[in-house]
Every structure is written in C-alpha cells, then in structure tokens.
Amino acid sequence: MSLFWRIFGLNAVVLGTATALLLWAPVTVSVPVVLAEAVILVGGLAVMLVANAVLLRVGLAPLDRLTRLMTTVDLLRPGQRLPARRGHGGVPELIRTFNAMLDRLEAERATSSARVLFAQEAERRRVSQELHDEVGQSMTAVLLELTRAADQAPEPLRGELQQAQEITRESLDEVRRLARRLRPAVLDDLGLVSALTSLTGDFATHTGLGVRRRFDTDLPSLDHETELVLYRVAQESLTNVARHAEAERVEVSLRHSGDRVVLGVSDDGRGTGIVHEGAGIRGMRERALLLGAALDITSTPRAGTQVRLTVPAPRERS
Incomplete structure (x- = not known):
C-alpha cells in the first residue's frame, strides 16, 4: 500500500x-x-x-527512522542500514x-578514496626520492666543502665555518627525517615490524616521551597495502599524541588475534571524553575503509586516548 x-x-x-x-x-x-x-x-x-x-x-x-538515519549516516562508517520491509x-x-x-x-x-590515497603515496614517494637524491646530495656536497674550507681557514674564520657546518649537518638530518616520514624505505625493505620500531624510536627521540612496543612474533604475512595502512595509522596516531595529548608515555602494539591483525596506540595523556575528528582522523578512516578494517577511537578524561585498528586477514578480505 x-x-x-x-x-x-x-x-x-x-x-x-x-x-x-x-x-x-x-x-x-x-x-x-x-x-x-x-x-x-x-x-x-x-x-x-x-x-x-x-x-x-x-x-x-x-519514515521517522529513515529521517534519523539520514541525519547521522557517515560513509566513513559503512554498514548503517534500515531493515528492509516486505511489500x-x-x-x-x-x-x-x-x-x-x-x-x-x-x-x-571506497573506490575514489583508493585512487586519491594511491596517488598521494606515489607523490610522497616522488618527493621523498627527490629530497634524498637531490637535496640530500647537494647538502652533503656543501657540508664537505665547508669541512675542507674550515680545515684550511685561519681563526676566527674557522670557528664560523665550523658553526655553518653544524647548521648544515642538522639541516641534512632533518631532510633525511622528512624523507623517511614521507616514504619509509625500511617498510619496503624490512617489513612492518622494523618500520614501526624505527618510527617509534624516532618519535621517542624527538618528543622525549617514553614509548613501549608490544609486537607479536607470530604475525601473518601481510600484503604491502595492508602494511602501509597500518604504518600510516600508527604514524598519524603518534603525531596526534605529540600535538594534543600532553602525555608522558605511549604504547604501540601489534597483535594477531584469529583472522585479525590489531594495531593499538594508547597514551596516558589528558584525554577529552569527546573525539574531535579532524583531517587526520578522517584520513585514518579513509585508509581503514580501503581494507574493510574497523577503526575505534576512545578518549577518557585524564586517562588518555586509545586508537585501535582491526584489519581482517588478506585472504578474508579477498
């Protein structure tokens, strides 16, 4: 009717x-x-x-139920449906x-997000390669010239050249760090666990926060796309901790549970009680959507924030 x-x-x-x-x-x-x-x-x-x-x-x-769903539906949280009625x-x-x-x-x-993210990764790879090959090599050449000039220069010019040396060396280290953030070569060469170990090590060095790593040893073999999503979510989560959490310690875990691989990033910061989803968190949801993964973020006042990404096994996704 x-x-x-x-x-x-x-x-x-x-x-x-x-x-x-x-x-x-x-x-x-x-x-x-x-x-x-x-x-x-x-x-x-x-x-x-x-x-x-x-x-x-x-x-x-x-119709009331349909109206409520229309006002709350979010394409980054798939699966919201009304039960179909006969007739x-x-x-x-x-x-x-x-x-x-x-x-x-x-x-x-999902299709458009995949295209955008793949294009973004390709651009990151290109910029990282140019930073490493072009800018990095040029700064290395400048550093060698400064070193040779400082060895031959008299005082007090030698001291000024040595100071310029240190500034150039620090800038070169920063360029290399940016290149690693844009495209972690260790992820391609040594795999996810080594990449996360390097990421958390750099994070601890630059922020001074204590980082605890808990990685299972029996992780299943993951395809490159899955490893890249897990790495990027961990990277963005640590960036949010450094910017907003006011934390002292962070724990990064990677566990294998049945047909799932679970990435967890938790801190002991101030928490908010309400998760404000900016561009970073929505970017994480976009990446999770590519794998059919579930991203859960909980924030408790004065108890910190927990990020949990549950990824289905590659054979199950396929």
Whole structure:
C-alpha cells in the first residue's frame, strides 16, 4: 500500500467510526446547543483526533527512522542500514532504495578514496626520492666543502665555518627525517615490524616521551597495502599524541588475534571524553575503509586516548 492510500485509509477509518457513532448513538443536537451536548461533541472530536494521531504515528514510524538515519549516516562508517520491509511501493520501497543508494555511495567512496590515497603515496614517494637524491646530495656536497674550507681557514674564520657546518649537518638530518616520514624505505625493505620500531624510536627521540612496543612474533604475512595502512595509522596516531595529548608515555602494539591483525596506540595523556575528528582522523578512516578494517577511537578524561585498528586477514578480505 502506498503512503497516500495508507494515510487515506487511516483517516477513513477514523471518520467512518465517528460517523457511525453519530448515526446510531442516542445523542441529539439541540438548537441552540446545550452544555451537555457540547461536552459530548467536543469529547468525541478529541477522541477522534487522538486516534488519528496515534494511527498516523504508527503508520509513519518507518519514515521517522529513515529521517534519523539520514541525519547521522557517515560513509566513513559503512554498514548503517534500515531493515528492509516486505511489500511494494510506499515506505518499504523507499527504505530499499535508500539502502541501495548507501551501498552505491559507499562503493564509490571506497573506490575514489583508493585512487586519491594511491596517488598521494606515489607523490610522497616522488618527493621523498627527490629530497634524498637531490637535496640530500647537494647538502652533503656543501657540508664537505665547508669541512675542507674550515680545515684550511685561519681563526676566527674557522670557528664560523665550523658553526655553518653544524647548521648544515642538522639541516641534512632533518631532510633525511622528512624523507623517511614521507616514504619509509625500511617498510619496503624490512617489513612492518622494523618500520614501526624505527618510527617509534624516532618519535621517542624527538618528543622525549617514553614509548613501549608490544609486537607479536607470530604475525601473518601481510600484503604491502595492508602494511602501509597500518604504518600510516600508527604514524598519524603518534603525531596526534605529540600535538594534543600532553602525555608522558605511549604504547604501540601489534597483535594477531584469529583472522585479525590489531594495531593499538594508547597514551596516558589528558584525554577529552569527546573525539574531535579532524583531517587526520578522517584520513585514518579513509585508509581503514580501503581494507574493510574497523577503526575505534576512545578518549577518557585524564586517562588518555586509545586508537585501535582491526584489519581482517588478506585472504578474508579477498
């Protein structure tokens, strides 16, 4: 039954019942209307309106649920659906169409996100290579020239050249660190555990925070795409800790549980109670969406924040 005939039928039932009561009820209307008759008519009208409202509320309840879902649906949290109802036309057809639209939008969002992220990684690889090969080599040549000039220069020029040496050496180290952040060569060469070990080591060195690593030794073999997503989520999580958490210690874990690989990053910072999802967190959700993974972020006031990425095994995803 379509929505039009559903509402028409409900109103017809209420008005037909009211008409039947007026025809067969032993109630008459005088002219002018006496108080008792007015009370009966007003009471009947009130009952009719209440009955009509209740029936319409029941009949239109699926539309209310659909409206609430429309206001809360997020394509980065796939799987939000309304249960499909049997029947043709009207509300059931609207719900099925909306669910089909969500399926299509989620598939298109995953495809477009994959293209963007792959292009981003390719650009990062290119910039990292140029920093390492072009800028790094040029700064190394400058450093060698400064060293040779400092060895031959008299005082006090030698001291100034040595100071320029130190500045150049620090800048070269920073360029190399940026190149590693853009594209960690250790991830390609030695795998995920070594890359996370290097990442957390650099993080501890530059922030002064204590880092605890807990990596399982029986991790399954992961494809490069999965390892890259796990690495980037850990990298972004540590960046958020350094910027916002006001923490003293961080724990990074990588565990194997059944057909799942679980990455965890937790800190002992101030927490917020409410997770404000900026560009960094939404970027993590975009990456999780590529693998069909589940990203959970909880933040407790004065108890820190926990990031948990649960990735299905590659054979299960395929």
